[in-house]
Amino acid sequence: MAARKNGPVIALGVVLAAGLAAPLLTGSAPGFYLEVLIGGLMAGVLYSLVALGFVLIFKASGVFNFAQGAMVLFAALALARLAEWLPGWIGIPAGFPALALAFVLATGIMIVLAWVVERVVLRPLVAQDPVALLMATLGVTFFLDGFGQTIWGSDVYKIDLGISKEPTMILQSMFEGGILVSKEDLVATVIATLLVLMLALFFQKTATGRALRAVADDHQAAQSIGIPLNRIWVIVWAVAGFVALVAGMVWGSKLGVQFSLAQLALKALPVVILGGFTSIPGAIIGGLVIGVGEKMAEVFLGPPLVKMWDLAGGGIENWFAYVLALLFLMVRPEGLFGEKHIDRV
């Protein structure tokens, strides 16, 4: 049990690397290649954002929060609709001010939500086996989806960050034709990075943050040094909620706020498996790997596959992430950065 088998991991890594390099070797335009790569990274950043939420909650409460996706949708809906309604209510100018205020309110809503979840779901189920908790979060997911759409509405809404959809050309000097990058994606990346930095600070510097880490390491220990577990959970879920809000905002601004967000957010599952349930850097890197991986797969692996078995279109990205994660589970269940544990009789 204790014996680690790194062979397969390396093998898998090599395969991935090869897959990554293959297109270049098979002579597709480096510019285009880079474009795809960056596109992948951008998408990856978004995955990372959602994954962060997962990891936070799992670290602190050992709960596999299936509802993270639902939280993203919920937060995004709240943000979009509030930004839309606020001008009508209190007559503040639409656009950025409204959005800003909406953001604040939405944050508040997510905090309340966190509190409710802790009260209604976590506390009664404390010390249940993880699967039961997972199913509970499934319940939360459904409830949130229904609830969110009931109060916020169920159409497609847009969040306008005031960034032009115009893609910009960069690195023209290097490649002919240069590379197209959308501003949104850039902004998204910046926001994500900021968020990660904030979290890092939060965990390293603030007392609460350290408390959270303590809990993550050992619940008993945490309690014994007098940290009220319940409060910790509320905080963590609130933070996760905030992360969801940010993710929802960025994502919503990109694709519009709609039900499919929740589904998209499911992609975060493979991400955390890749990165390890308890590792924040893992979540980020995992997100990037998945993002790049599936883009690459879609763009470069798709067409040949389609040709080979004459498929009705590609769409590999629908499963690529999961299958990758599955393979990963087989060879390294604890993920890239998760800590391994031996279970004794």
Added chain:
Amino acid sequence: MSGLPPVTADTFPRLLAHHAKVRGARPAMREKDLGIWQTFTWRQVADEVRAIACGLAAQGLKRGDHIAIIGANRPWVYWTIAAAQSIGAIPVGLYQDAIASELVYVFQNAEITHAVVEDQEQVDKVLEIKEQAGLIAHIYYDDPRGLRHYSQPELTAFEKLRAIGREYDAANPGFFDAEVAKGKSSDAASMFYTSGTTGHPKGVVHTYAALIDRARVGCEMEGLSDAEEVLAYLPPAWIGQNIFSYAQALVAGFCVNCPEAAGTVTSDMREIGPTYYFAPPRVYENLLTSVTIRMEDASRIKRGLFKYFMGVAERVGGRLLDGQAVGLPDRLMYWLGDLTTYGPLRNVLGMSRVRVAYTAGEAIGPDLFRFYRSLGINLKQLYGSTETAVFVCVQPDGQVSAETVGPPVAGVELKIADNGELLIKSPGLLREYYKNPAATAEVLTNDGWYHSGDAGIIDAHGHLRIIDRAKDVGRLANGAMFAPKYIENKLKFFPFIKEAVALGDRRDMVSAFINIEMEAVGNWAEKRGITYSGYVDLGSQPAVRDLIRECVEKVNADLAREEKLADSQIRRFIILHKELDADDGELTRTSKVRRGFIGEKYGPLVEAIYGGRDEQFIETQVKFEDGRVGKVSATLRIMDAKTFPAARKAA
């Protein structure tokens, strides 16, 4: 006619043969073993018995020998009885909890040579007394567990015995049937040891004629058929168990069920649902207690439902059972109650299918008695003893009451001697006390009357009423009969009265000492907001005194209705300041009151009562749990109770 076997089948082995012939494929016995009710048909039983009998014969058991049987209710016990009887040996059942010294006497007295016992525990016991018991040559054990390493030559596994028997049977084909043919109805069939209060136990010898006749009378009276199911859960060594689960089973050909273990009797009873059931009052009492306790933590609605319908049942149930006229609305309510309460209750008690339920051995409280009857369980009283092969009096359907034990059953004559003792003439009387002519002569006078030692009355309807042990019955100054235990029992049937002592022998009136039941009276008092500091205080509360007086007067009213006892009405009584206690010598270890001792110890009170005083100071010694000796003292009020004119009934 319940299709009973012909009278020519006049020994148990012949009865067995008869059933094996006419209903060979029907179940004769079931034993819950390995989780299911292993069933044995009459034919199988006959074969087993044949094998065991031949085995015993091969091992040297001879006609007229006695064989000891020590075991719980298991088929092999009953098979061994039949087997022994088949070859003319006399089975002697012994209680599993009998201590070595008791065994020694019995083994010597009955010259036991063979013993069949249950398990290691019993084997050890018998081996232990082997030296003193002398003759014991063979010990057979049913359960080999733990005996693997025993090397004593006497030991043989019961399995082995049967194997031996089968060989022997094969070797001497005619043997078994010949032996069965030799048996005569006048032979001794079984011997039952009764532990007398004093001296050694006496071996009561019963003939086939006696046992079979009584069993048959019982079957005919209740119309028992081969469809009955009984649960064998009382000690097989006791004659009652022998009659109900052996003699009557062999007469009527019904099925006997052996529970899985002592701990599972209740659940096994639920599964089997016997149709014919016997239990001493104690058992019924415990059942009722458990019912009340379990009902207490039932939901409010359920409790209400239960309370209401039990009320209905009390009104209607008994009368319905006695086939008296009941109004339609009441019938309807009872039917509803049966659906929602009595039916389910009978089901959980395992009494859904009970057609006849007997109780005997002790006086049974009227409330207790009524409870079961009102549920629609046909509970009846019966009177009998080891010496009379159980069936002396039984209450016929429709003539059931808590006070009497019913009229004599077919073949029985009753007579009350001048000293009040009940004399019995019956085909079921014992032949003798084994090797004890003196004792025999004492109870069995040569005019054929058996002296029961019980004091009884035969009421206007010819029903017998047992009132006391004859030796305890005294006389009032005016010569009227005085039966203290009878009076005490009547008092004790009230929940508020724990103990009672009736005084009056050779005095001009009856009086009583009374112990209140702390808990019941306490609750009663609290309900009325009466505060009290302790036992003595509670007993001296006026309200409590009146409560007890009512009880006493109810008893007087009863007594007044019985001409012979009308004079025994309680004129005066005292609520004692301490509980009567075995540690203080006031009760026997079996918690029977020691009247003489109490009479002396509380002399001052007695004088006060008969001296006509109203109160009396008394100081008595008490022993505390930790053995220290202390004194309690109090000034006790002496109460007068109303009495009633004797109702001289036109006979």
Added chain:
Amino acid sequence: MFYRENGQFKASYVEDQQILGIRQDRWFIFGLIAFALFAVPYLASDYMFRAVLIPFLIVSLAAIGLNLLVGYCGQISLGHAAFMGIGAYAAYNLVVRFPQLNFILVLVLAGLIAALVGILFGLPSLQIKGLYLGVATLAAQFFIDWVFARVKWFTNYSPSGSVSTAPIEMFGFKFDTPTERYLLVLVVVIVFALMAKNLVRGHIGRSWMAMRDMDVAAEVIGIRPMYAKLSAFAVSAFYAGVAGAMWGFVHLGSWEPAAFSVNFSLNLLFMIIIGGMGSILGSFIGAAFIVLLPITLNQILPVLGGLVGMNFGTALASHMEFMIFGALIIFFLIVEPLGIARLWAIGKEKLRLWPFPH
């Protein structure tokens, strides 16, 4: 209260181990089946058959399958609808390619194919537990969805990607009226439910439960985790496959890959959580619940809306449905993790002990 058990003693292990040990229970269940077989066909309307009874029966079967895996063997699956999909497409292709096959045979084969795939996707369960396994099964779900969406062969190159089935015909008899289809489904479901019950009370079922309750002890006893888990996956997928095939042929008639999406999987999971983990009966109860709730909501909400003078659209109904499901899941996980079936069992115990509380 209705139980009269005196005299119902068991004289053999056959009696003692029968599924319905108590006479009163036997009467009840047999009565129910008789009613479903002989009375319902005359009582129910076509709508009842199409919208309620047939889907209820079929998802019950799927729920039983999932329950064998999750409730009995303790292996979570978030992608069980995918196995139904496999059953459906397998049946479709079988019928398309071998039209003469008997439908029952088609069902069984479809089940077997699903079972094979089930084993394949069960392999991870040997390595990983709980959450991880959940994700693995999700992978199965999405991959399989994709395969049926993209690989034309499976849809027999139908341009729209959706497939439609031939009418069901057996021994020259056409099952076209809803009643006939209902009876067909009913019989199949009864038979398979009975088989499931037999499995879980046999040694294989016990080995599953052993893995669920205390896997180390199970191994020490000599139960092979691989065999226990994979057999559970296989059987479970088999049931899902059969149910899927019927879902496609009997209920839908024609369908698109989306018909067996992850939401269907989650619904199945809810059925067994609400109905009762580790209980065949619970599978039925849960299925009934999940099938009936939306319909009732659609019926009731507008009425309620009318009362308060608002008009609740069907959209709201579906949202309410989501919320109620979610709330119920949480409720049952907290209050009665063993679901309605457990409540049923408790009630039954109480009736047996009536009037005693315990």
Added chain:
Amino acid sequence: MRQRNIGDVILDVRNISLAFGGVKALQSISFDVREHEVRAIIGPNGAGKSSMLNCINGVYHPQEGEIVYKGEVRRDMDTHHAAESGIARTFQNLALFKGMSVLDNIMTGRNLKMKTGILAQALHFGPARAEELREREFCEHVIDFLEIQPYRKTPVGRLPYGLQKRVDLGRALAAQPQVLLLDEPMAGMNVEEKQDMCRFVLDINDEFGTTIVLIEHDMGVVMDISDRVVVLDYGKKIGDGTPDEVRNDPEVIRAYLGAGH
């Protein structure tokens, strides 16, 4: 009253070493077990007693040493092989199948003996049914032996601790083991329960000649019922011999006083 017939060595453990990460649970432990004997392993908490059992029946895989069982030399055991070749065990902290009845727990202990396939099971006919009934009867004998008839159909969770221990023993017994490993069978029991358990252990040893290896804290019990005793302390073997030898072994005494026993 008990006369014994101890046979040859049936299980021989040779310099077993086991470590978890850095923690050395067992350091080259060797001892043997003779057929039909009652062999006790004692030692203070954390001495590695349970780890030893876990190595014997293949739950753990020692890094060094070998296990000779019935003459077959193995680097390490695997649970299935151990079970198949007649090693059964009970657990220190109850490891019953809490979702099942007493009977089902014991039937599960019988699992290895049951072979009919899934289809037969599903149809519950012929061989499957016959097998089920046959094994049920066998398990009933176990229930009878352990005197737990009243609880046959009770979910194990509802039983008091002492009885659960008994069911655990029954589950192991159902496999008709040659060697029975008992991990603190009397832990947390009251006096009567302990006496019962002792009786059962001895009866098993007598009636079925089962070899018994038990871990026990209660010195009285160990000294009463075991033929030979191994003493472990912090993963090292510090004593081995008859109860008397061990009782008077200064090393052992020191360890025990040290460990506050």
